[in-house]
Amino acid sequence: DTAVSQTPKYLVTQMGNDKSIKCEQNLGHDTMYWYKQDSKKFLKIMFSYNNKELIINETVPNRFSPKSPDKAHLNLHINSLELGDSAVYFCASSVRDMDLKKLFFGSGTQLSVL
């Protein structure tokens, strides 16, 4: 069973569109995250949710809106997509907030904005 699963794996869309990425974890973790890995391979945290509550929002444009219906799910909705949003987006989870020892990542969603 996949611990952290996210869909879709690939997402190709036009500028200005709205898209969503879904994430689910079956590890029973309390904290979930969205990370962005840009073309230069830098991995940066975007959001952190602990028990469905937003903990960290790292100066991400408000076109990005995370939603956590329950502690096993954290979805990312992006409005009015821009070229610069092209990147790989990783969902992750951990037992406790910012516990990098036990941080489990999904396989990523490669977003290409044309």
Place this chain on the structure above:
Amino acid sequence: EDQVTQSPEALRLQEGESSSLNCSYTVSGLRGLFWYRQDPGKGPEFLFTLYSAGEEKEKERLKATLTKKESFLHITAPKPEDSATYLCAVQALSSGGSYIPTFGRGTSLIVHP
């Protein structure tokens, strides 16, 4: 601002040719330094945590060491299956009072048979 620099960006080795990857950092109040392995098309996978200068951790052909300014990931007699990107991350108390991690760009390792 916290900085994490990994070198080299890319490394090609022959099978059995030992080498080291470097992660240098400039943070105050280091909480931990973490090494991850990332395979193509996959998310990073945790390898090691180091907390204080002088600490070492080992796993199979990998050994991670830490000084006050940098960490090394030593690869002894690598095999083709060690080919991956190795990411370093540091965690320190930020001015905002949180422990947001800072990742390096990674070293892409290719081991030829």
